[in-house]
Amino acid sequence: MSELKLCGVIFCALSLIVVFKSFKAEYSLFIRIAMTIGVTIATLLIIQPVLSYVESLTSNLTINKYIPYLLKALGIAFIVQITADCCNDVGEGTLAERVCLFGKIQIVVISLPLIDALLSLTKDVIK
Amino acid sequence: MDISLIFKIVGIGLLVSVCCQILSKSGRDEQATMLSVAGIIIVMVLIISELEGLITLLSNIFGF
Amino acid sequence: MKKCILFLFFIIASIFCLCFICFGNDIHKDIASSVDGELSNFMDSLPNDISSLFPTDPLNSNNIINEKSIIDYIISYIFSGVDNVARSFVSIFTLIIVTCALSSICNSLSNSALNNAFKLCSTLCFSITIFHSCVGLAELTSAYIKTLCRVMNAFLPLMSTMGIMSGAISSTTTNCAISVLAITLVEGFLVVCLMPLVKSCLTISMVKPIGGCNLSGISKTIKTAFTSVSVFVMSILFFLLSAKNVLAQGNDSLSIKTARFAISSFVPIVGASINDALRTVSSSLGVIKSTCGIIAIIAIALLMVPIIIHLLLYKLSFGFLGSVCKALNCSSEGEILEEADSLCGFMLVLVACTCVMFIFALTIFINTAVGVA
Numbered sequence: 001m002s003e004l005k006l007c008g009v010i011f012c013a014l015s016l017i018v019v020f021k022s023f024k025a026e027y028s029l030f031i032r033i034a035m036t037i038g039v040t041i042a043t044l045l046i047i048q049p050v051l052s053y054v055e056s057l058t059s060n061l062t063i064n065k066y067i068p069y070l071l072k073a074l075g076i077a078f079i080v081q082i083t084a085d086c087c088n089d090v091g092e093g094t095l096a097e098r099v100c101l102f103g104k105i106q107i108v109v110i111s112l113p114l115i116d117a118l119l120s121l122t123k124d125v126i127k
Numbered sequence: 128m129d130i131s132l133i134f135k136i137v138g139i140g141l142l143v144s145v146c147c148q149i150l151s152k153s154g155r156d157e158q159a160t161m162l163s164v165a166g167i168i169i170v171m172v173l174i175i176s177e178l179e180g181l182i183t184l185l186s187n188i189f190g191f
Numbered sequence: 192m193k194k195c196i197l198f199l200f201f202i203i204a205s206i207f208c209l210c211f212i213c214f215g216n217d218i219h220k221d222i223a224s225s226v227d228g229e230l231s232n233f234m235d236s237l238p239n240d241i242s243s244l245f246p247t248d249p250l251n252s253n254n255i256i257n258e259k260s261i262i263d264y265i266i267s268y269i270f271s272g273v274d275n276v277a278r279s280f281v282s283i284f285t286l287i288i289v290t291c292a293l294s295s296i297c298n299s300l301s302n303s304a305l306n307n308a309f310k311l312c313s314t315l316c317f318s319i320t321i322f323h324s325c326v327g328l329a330e331l332t333s334a335y336i337k338t339l340c341r342v343m344n345a346f347l348p349l350m351s352t353m354g355i356m357s358g359a360i361s362s363t364t365t366n367c368a369i370s371v372l373a374i375t376l377v378e379g380f381l382v383v384c385l386m387p388l389v390k391s392c393l394t395i396s397m398v399k400p401i402g403g404c405n406l407s408g409i410s411k412t413i414k415t416a417f418t419s420v421s422v423f424v425m426s427i428l429f430f431l432l433s434a435k436n437v438l439a440q441g442n443d444s445l446s447i448k449t450a451r452f453a454i455s456s457f458v459p460i461v462g463a464s465i466n467d468a469l470r471t472v473s474s475s476l477g478v479i480k481s482t483c484g485i486i487a488i489i490a491i492a493l494l495m496v497p498i499i500i501h502l503l504l505y506k507l508s509f510g511f512l513g514s515v516c517k518a519l520n521c522s523s524e525g526e527i528l529e530e531a532d533s534l535c536g537f538m539l540v541l542v543a544c545t546c547v548m549f550i551f552a553l554t555i556f557i558n559t560a561v562g563v564a
Contacts, residue, residue, distance in 0.1 A: 009130050016137050024163075027140035030170045034132050037177045044184050051188055054289055061282040062323075066316035067289065068190050073312040074293050075189025077305040084302060100302050107308035114315035121322050122394045 006042060010035060029090060036082060069114060073107045080106075132177060136170050265493065272501035279324050280508040286320060287512060291519040310523075314400040317524050322393055325531050328505055329389040332538045333382045335498050336545045340378040343552045347371065350559050357562055366559070370552070377548055380424055381541055388417055389534050396530035400523030410530070414537065421544075472547060475554040482557050491553070495546045502542060506535035 013035040020028040051071065058064050080103030087096035143166030150159035185191065290313045297309045347367055354363030395410040479487050513528035 009133070012130065013133050016133065020137075020140055024140055024144050026167055027136065027144075027170065030136050030140075030167075030174060031133060034136060034174055034177060037174070037181050038132070041177075041181055041184060044181075044188055048184075048188050058285055058289070061278075061285060063282050063286045063316070063320055066286070066319070070290065070293055070313055070316060071189050072191065073309050074297055075185055075191060077297055077300055077309050078189075079185060081300040081302055081305060100304060104304050104308045107305070107312060111312045111315055114312065114319060117319050118315060118322065118397075121319065121326065122390060 006039065010039070032089065033086060036086060040082060066114070069110060072110050076103050076106050076110070079103075132173060135173060139166055139170055142166070265489075268493065269497050269500060272497060273504065276501065276504040276508060279505075280512070283320060283324070283508075283512055284515070286317060287516055287519065287521065287524065290317060290524070291516075291521050294521065311401060314397075314523055318397045318401070318527060321527055321531050322397075324505070325389055325393055325534060326386075328502065328535065328538060329386050331498070332502070332542055333385050335542065336382055336385075337378060339494075339545050339549050340374050340382075343370075343374045343549060346552060346556045347374075350556050354559050354562075357559075359562075363559075366555075370555075373548075374552075376424055377545060380421065381545065384417060385538070385541065388413065388537070392530060392534055393527075396527050399526065407526075414533075417537075421541075472550055475550050478554050479550075479557060482561060491550065494549075495542075498542055499539065499546075502535055502539045506532055506539065509535060 013031055017028040017031050020031065055067060058067050080099055084096040084099050084103075087093070087099065143163055147159040147163050150156070150162065294310065294313060297306055300306060347370055350370070351363055351367045354360075354366060357363075391413060392410040395406045395413075399405050399407065476488060476491075479491070509528050509532040513525045513532060516522070516525035516528055
């Protein structure tokens with residue numbers, strides 16, 4: 001989907017959201033959610049060949065085992081940010097903050113194997 | 128996913144709001160409420176099918 | 192008359208050269224076959240566990256030993272570490288580029304907490320890779336220093352025997368005691384302290400990007416303490432070695448240069464003292480060359496050059512990657528790489544000190560042997 005087409009669709013959706021806000025506010029939320037999902041899918045479709053190229057580049061190197069952790073952390077950050085923004089739009093700031101906290105903790109939990117590997121390398125110093 | 132989903136939601140929203148207005152003006156408030164709830168549920172079903180596509184794409188790209 | 196004799200001499204010399212060129216191949220083959228025979232006799236006379244350590248490749252598999260094969264072997268041996276350096280350089284470079292690209296995507300998210308969490312993950316990946324490389328380098332350096340110390344230890348019994356044969360028993364006892372002390376100090380201090388130093392400095396540099404508190408002052412203090420203690424130890428060492436030199440050999444110029452070198456040589460940034468160091472080392476190499484010939488100098492160079500090239504290449508690559516990180520706005524990873532860079536410089540200094548110590552030990556051994564003869 002080219003960027004001109006995307007921007008045109010977003011402008012249409014914006015005008016419809018504003019129209020619906022006055023008499024049926026819930027439909028504006030649905031249009032907003034649908035538009036967000038559409039733009040996210042378009043972004044991910046652009047990113048996908050780039051990420052698979054990066055994985056093919058690093059497939060022969062020693063850093064190959066660390067790239068999945070990075071990608072997972074990025075994915076979690078992405079989806080949590082989208083959810084939090086939607087919550088903020090509707091006015092649910094509390095929910096947005098809780099979702100962000102969940103995302104942070106999930107990223108740290110995912111990096112636990114990395115922390116474990118680093119500590120095992122440095123544990124001789126503590127000995 | 129293309130602009131047809133947006134137009135479907137807009138169409139359902141317009142239809143539901145017009146019918147709700149007619150029903151509440153002619154005195155059938157409960158039916159108006161039930162119609163609006165039904166409209167919301169239909170739109171949510173449409174959105175959930177799109178959400179499933181997004182989640183599949185995310186799990187493919189980021190490896191969840 | 193004179194002109195006639197000169198002309199005759201010139202003709203005979205040119206005929207001799209022509210004969211050498213024409214029959215040189217045959218002479219060359221004779222020399223090569225006799226060398227081959229001598230070499231196999233030498234290899235047979237060695238005990239099994241030592242002859243198994245010799246490389247079996249280019250000198251024994253070809254029947255003809257010529258200069259080209261030896262030079263090829265030397266060049267391939269000197270640059271044998273370049274493959275590993277290139278591979279780790281490419282890995283770290285790719286990791287930097289990937290991390291910076293993904294960080295820039297993550298930076299666009301409005302919530303800074305998620306950004307920090309992603310930065311934690313990427314810094315951990317980075318730290319583990321750098322840690323592996325540096326610890327591998329430190330293990331290589333300490334193994335090298337240990338091996339050189341083992342070789343120096345092996346000189347001692349033979350040196351003491353030859354010293355006793357020459358009759359100077361008290362000076363031989365002093366020699367050996369001081370040599371044992373020197374080698375134990377070098378091995379015990381340099382090797383025992385190197386790995387903890389490398390690991391602690393790297394760990395401290397990793398605390399700042401992951402945890403947020405800046406402990407770089409502590410690692411500077413550790414490195415300064417290590418440098419001062421090693422300068423102290425090495426200057427005592429060389430004072431003792433020079434004193435031993437005065438007692439045993441009376442070779443004043445070498446001992447004066449040794450003492451001067453010892454005091455000023457172990458500063459990590461060897462500015463003006465490198466002249467003194469070069470002079471002392473060159474006088475020692477002169478002694479070695481006059482007794483053992485140029486082949487000993489080539490052998491000593493082959494001992495020392497590969498690891499110095501290995502460490503230099505790693506230092507250069509860490510420095511370059513650190514500046515690339517800073518250019519791509521990943522300053523925390525850049526600091527870890529700069530720390531690795533300075534640690535490589537440290538290891539280079541330690542290896543250079545041990546090599547100089549080895550050359551001195553070899554010179555003293557040769558002086559003892561010459562004293563016998």
